[in-house]
Amino acid sequence: MPINVVSATEEHSIRFQQYHLEDIGRVRVRKYCEVEDREVANAEIGTVHWAAAQTMVRRPCH
Template sequence: MASATENHSISFHQYHLEDTGRVRYRKICEIEDRQVDQRVLDLMAALNEAALSRAAIGFTLPLTWLTSHSTLTGGPRAGAAA
């Protein structure tokens, strides 16, 4: 007797042809040449969306303040204005 349901999902992986090393989707900062955490990208997208909303009503915060007060980017920095 066979099961009435089965998993039909197909997953694909990409491999480097020369050495069969797995190719992954890492987000690398072009300036710092290091990997960027997806949570930071999500935070920046949310801040950008919020900034667009605030711009419509005339309220903005400088990007330096936003990034210096983010827990994902290290939290408040020494000397950062509160």
């Protein structure tokens, strides 16, 4: 039975970008801290949810 070997190094993923419909300008997502009024890195971002009795539960995203 013959076998065909092919390279698997090509990138086959599709990437989507958001753009402004009016002028085709690229739309980027910037994450700002409301308290410090500055952009924050992903490493500085966590999640929070409220448990029973007004208890806040915090954790990092990664």
